[in-house]
Structures are given as structure tokens and as C-alpha cells.
Amino acid sequence: MEFLTLNKIDVTYDKKKTVLKGLNLEVKEGELVSLLGPSGCGKTTTLRVIAGFIEPSGGEFILDGRNYTKVPVHKRNFGIVFQSYALFPHLNVYDNVAFGLKLQKLKKAEIKRKVEDMLEICGLSEFADRFPGQMSGGQRQRVALARAMVIQPKLLLLDEPLSNLDAKLRINMRVEIKRLQKKFGITMIFVTHDQEECFSISDKVAVMNNGLIEQYDTPENIYLKPKTEFVARFIGFNNFIPLKKQSGGIFITERKELIQVEQETKLEEGLGTIRPDDILLADETVSENVMNATVGVRTFLGRSYQYEVDSTAGKLVVNAPIGKVYEPGDRVRVQLPKNKIIIVRKSM
Amino acid sequence: MKKQLPYLLLMPGSILLIVFLILPLIKVLFPTIYEGTFTVKNYREFFQDAYFMKILIRTLKIAVLCTVISMFLGVPTAYFISRCNKKKRGLLLALTIFPLLTNSVIRSFAWINILGRNGIVNTLLMNAGIIEKPLTLLYTEFSILVGSIYLFLPLMIITVAGTMENIENDLMEAAESLGASRLSAFIKIVLPMSIPGIIVGNILVFTGTLTAYTTPQLLGGNSNLVLATFIYQRAMSLGDWTGAGVVAAVMIAATMVVLRIFNALAAKIDERGEKYA
Numbered sequence A: 001m002e003f004l005t006l007n008k009i010d011v012t013y014d015k016k017k018t019v020l021k022g023l024n025l026e027v028k029e030g031e032l033v034s035l036l037g038p039s040g041c042g043k044t045t046t047l048r049v050i051a052g053f054i055e056p057s058g059g060e061f062i063l064d065g066r067n068y069t070k071v072p073v074h075k076r077n078f079g080i081v082f083q084s085y086a087l088f089p090h091l092n093v094y095d096n097v098a099f100g101l102k103l104q105k106l107k108k109a110e111i112k113r114k115v116e117d118m119l120e121i122c123g124l125s126e127f128a129d130r131f132p133g134q135m136s137g138g139q140r141q142r143v144a145l146a147r148a149m150v151i152q153p154k155l156l157l158l159d160e161p162l163s164n165l166d167a168k169l170r171i172n173m174r175v176e177i178k179r180l181q182k183k184f185g186i187t188m189i190f191v192t193h194d195q196e197e198c199f200s201i202s203d204k205v206a207v208m209n210n211g212l213i214e215q216y217d218t219p220e221n222i223y224l225k226p227k228t229e230f231v232a233r234f235i236g237f238n239n240f241i242p243l244k245k246q247s248g249g250i251f252i253t254e255r256k257e258l259i260q261v262e263q264e265t266k267l268e269e270g271l272g273t274i275r276p277d278d279i280l281l282a283d284e285t286v287s288e289n290v291m292n293a294t295v296g297v298r299t300f301l302g303r304s305y306q307y308e309v310d311s312t313a314g315k316l317v318v319n320a321p322i323g324k325v326y327e328p329g330d331r332v333r334v335q336l337p338k339n340k341i342i343i344v345r346k347s348m
Numbered sequence B: 001m002k003k004q005l006p007y008l009l010l011m012p013g014s015i016l017l018i019v020f021l022i023l024p025l026i027k028v029l030f031p032t033i034y035e036g037t038f039t040v041k042n043y044r045e046f047f048q049d050a051y052f053m054k055i056l057i058r059t060l061k062i063a064v065l066c067t068v069i070s071m072f073l074g075v076p077t078a079y080f081i082s083r084c085n086k087k088k089r090g091l092l093l094a095l096t097i098f099p100l101l102t103n104s105v106i107r108s109f110a111w112i113n114i115l116g117r118n119g120i121v122n123t124l125l126m127n128a129g130i131i132e133k134p135l136t137l138l139y140t141e142f143s144i145l146v147g148s149i150y151l152f153l154p155l156m157i158i159t160v161a162g163t164m165e166n167i168e169n170d171l172m173e174a175a176e177s178l179g180a181s182r183l184s185a186f187i188k189i190v191l192p193m194s195i196p197g198i199i200v201g202n203i204l205v206f207t208g209t210l211t212a213y214t215t216p217q218l219l220g221g222n223s224n225l226v227l228a229t230f231i232y233q234r235a236m237s238l239g240d241w242t243g244a245g246v247v248a249a250v251m252i253a254a255t256m257v258v259l260r261i262f263n264a265l266a267a268k269i270d271e272r273g274e275k276y277a
């Protein structure tokens, strides 16, 4: 039984602009799930549907066996961390964190205990009397987290909570978020468009494109076994060769070259994809998946050279060690190791 | 040379203020405290005069009522306007300002038509059989109050709406997510954050009503004098410029006191202790 289910959610803005088209998502209790995708793909919209700020035009949202689709925001008891933090500027840190508890009409002593505990956990005890305007970005971020978590929410929603912080603080904060998530066992939905952040923190990742989830999987599987061209491109594959299945592990290119692929796939037709790092510039002795190619542009990357080569299977990007340097026009042989090729579905 | 530039730039404005505002003010006020020697005689006489006190209290009463009522009507309206989308907001603000575009004499005449013995209100009430004889609505404190609210409410609305517009929607959503209904989010977030605007609005309406001349003149008649109409009567009809000066001084003092009160209030409400006016 899933804890959270989004079932065929449709969202249309201004009666004509469809942003989510039958979006499905399932999350287990205590999981941290990231929504990853390019700008405008509908991550925030999905999160706002869950939060209750947007009522979907179709579909339903079930949490813990209860239909939340039409429950008003203030009755949901979900914690939300906004990209802008949205701290109340006229209240000090203590009162910001106590805001939700006061509305729950708890006893004063209990509110005090809970707020102080939470400030302690978030390392904010010394700032209790400060106003948001007197704090740094990282501190505000922690206040926003404390405020959302102190109400013991059923679900914690975070919309790019780290995007306003510098790189180093970002890494600290994401470790912090993960620690708090494990400590309280809160189910979290985390929106980001930073891959590294997303992979390091998530139990599962939903890669979104154009209002749809293209792949929903563990970070490892997304990274190693992308299912679609879009996902592969998004995580750094940039060689795509149209292939058709011939038999077993043999595929055929448009120029009738045979390519061996180790990975098993049900696709009869698709794109063979491989990272630039995994393509080898081969010598005469190798024969598996080897193609003739002409060197084009060369770029220095520090650890390696990147070549654009024109192969019989089309243009390829290859990263090669800096030991040997090739010049534009040189004829080379490139090898696509069969265990590194992944067959993905072509995206529109 | 560089350091002198700002002062040079201030010159034209300062000269204008000194020549056309400060000097005449001194010329009006000085005779009220100096008659050969310095004296407070004029002021003592005025404060002992029951007629004058009645006018002072009436003026303050109308100004306070007008301010409070404008606040209660204006704040929710401003909130409504500030939460509309951009297009609608522009339209509503334009409608709010619309009455300010006509001359205040004309606006007051409109109220004469509405409140007069044979005005719209009385005609409606009599036709509906609710009253038998026309009510005396015009040339009362009530008619001055109504006219003043009509005149100054837009000021309250646009100042408060201006502050409320700057309150990020995120804050409202954050409050809602923490369990606040729309109403309690308004009371706990929007209202305290709008204090600067509300205070400025109150100051504008209060000083405006306190010093208004046209509306009380046209809607109050001769039996309902307020400070401004009283000054005019003293100076123009009776030629008593010293008396008029005394009233003017009292009016200025009242305005200052009220500004101080509002400031103290603002500091008390907002612990961060910013000054608004």
C-alpha cells in the first residue's frame, strides 16, 4: 500500500495552458522523493497540487488512505519550505517557528518546549530573538525548515529550498535535510533542478518533462539505466545512435553496421546511448563495436580531451585521455564497449 | 566643491519654502503671542471660550470618526484590491481614485443632492413609507462626516493597498500551510505587515479632515463650524486676524500631537521599532 498516490492529475492554467497531463506518482512512507527536470516542466505545479494551492482539473490525490484532492490547505497539515523561505518578517525566529503550534491551540508550555527543541535540533537556539531580516540566507533556510517541521507534518514539501545558497552551504544543508528526514522519518517531496543535489539526497527520483514523469526510479538506476532519450540527455549522455534490434544482443545501425549490446531490452527499436567517457579510441587489435571515424573539433577539458568525431554511425562526442593528441582530420577507430551502451526510447 | 553641491541643490526648494510658507506662517502666528510683550492671553481667552471649545471638539470628533470609519472600510477593500491580479487591480485602483479627479466643490454638491430635504435618501425613505417627514440630514455633523469619508476614503485605500501589494503571496501561503484559515492569515500576517500603510493612511485622512474647508463649508452650513471654516470666518468676515492665527496655531498643534500619537502607536505595535512618519 502506497502512502501517497497522485492518480492521473491534470492541471490547466488560464483554461487553456495544460501543464500537467495525467501525472501519476506513488511514494512510500518515510521516503524522500525528488522531482527533477528542466525549468517549466511542472515541478512546482505538481508540488502545489499536493500542497493544495492548486485544485487539479482532473485526477485525485490520496494520502494515507484519505482523499485529499479537495481538502483546503490549512486543514492538510503539510509542512512547506518555499524557495523564498517566506518567513514572516514581523515575527522573530521563535514566533515564526511557533506560528503553526499556536494555531493548533496547544498549551503555552508545550509550544515553548517544542519550539525550543526544534531550534536546538536546527542549531538556531541562539537566534530565537532575531528577526528574519537580521539573518543570513543559510540561517533563514534553517528557520524555514524548523517552522515547517515543528508541526509534525504528514508530509514535507520543499521547492528548490537550496537554490539561494552558495555551493558550500548547499552541500551542508542537504546533508542536514537528509539527517532531519531520517531522524523524524518524514515523507518528503523535494523539487530541484540540480542533479547532484537530487542524486545525493533522494531515495527515489522522478525525472519530469513537459508535465509528465519520464522515469521514476532510484538515483542509481536513473544514472546508470536511463529509460528515455530525455532522461539520458538530462543526466549527461550526449551520443545517440538510432538502432533496430536484429536478434538477441545484436542491433543494427541505419548504415547496416552491427552493434553488440549487453543490456537486455524489450525495445525493438530505439537509440543506443553512451557517455563520452565510455567511448574508446581503439587500436587495430579490437574488433567489437568498432567504427571508423574522422576527428573534428578538439576541446581541452583538463583531465581529458574532448573530440567531436564523424563516425560511420553519425557524429559522436568522445573524451580521450590526454596521452595522445589527435588533430582535426586524423582518421581514428572508435570503440563502443558493449557493456556501456544503453538502449533508450526516443523522446519527442 | 563636491560637498557643497547637495546644499546648492537644496537651495531653490528651501528658498521657496522659507519665503512662501515659513515667513507667512510666522507673520500669522507671531502676533498671537506678542503684543508689545510676549503673552499667552489670546490662547487663554480662547480656551476659556465655550463656543470655541465646542468647535474644536466638533472638529476633532469628525476627524477621529472619519479616520476610524475610513480605516474600517478601507483596510478590507485595500486587501481585496491587493489580492486581485494585475489587470483587475489597476482597474479597481483607477475606480478608487476616480472621485479624486473631480473638484471637491462638485463632490460636495453631489451630497447636497443626496442628503437634502428633497434629496435621494429622503425621497426613497418616504416613498418606501419608512418615514413620514423628511429627515434633517444636510447641514449636520453627520453630513460633514459622510462628505469627509467620501472625500478621504480613497486616500486610505490607495495607501494601504500599496503596502499590501508588497506582501508576498508566499507569506499567505506559508501561513495557510501552517494551519491558518484565510481570515486568520489576514489578521496575523497581512494586518501587522500593513501597519506602516495603515498609519500613513490614518495620518493623511486625519490631517485632511482636520484641515478641510470646502466640505464642512458646503455640507455643514453656518451652525456647524469646524476649525477651518472658523478661521475663515474670523479672518475674512470679522477681520480678526489674531483670532484666526490662534485657531491656526491650535490646528497645527493638534496635527503634531496626533502625528506623535500615531508614531508611538506604530512603535508599540511593531517591536522592530521602525518609524513610519
Ligand SMILES: Nc1ncnc2c1ncn2[C@@H]1O[C@H](COP(=O)(O)OP(=O)(O)OP(=O)(O)O)[C@@H](O)[C@H]1O
Pocket (backbone or CB within 6 Å): A013, A014, A017, A019, A037, A038, A039, A040, A041, A042, A043, A044, A045, A046, A193
Ligand atoms: N500561475 C500560472 N499561470 C499560468 N501559467 C503558469 C502559472 N504557473 C506556472 N505556469 C506555467 O506552467 C508551466 C510549469 O510551471 P512550473 O512552475 O510548475 O515549472 P517548474 O518545473 O517549477 O520550473 P522551474 O524549475 O523554473 O521552477 C510553465 O510553463 C509555466 O509557465
Ligand SMILES: [Mg+2]
Pocket (backbone or CB within 6 Å): A043, A044, A045, A159
Ligand atoms: Mg519551480
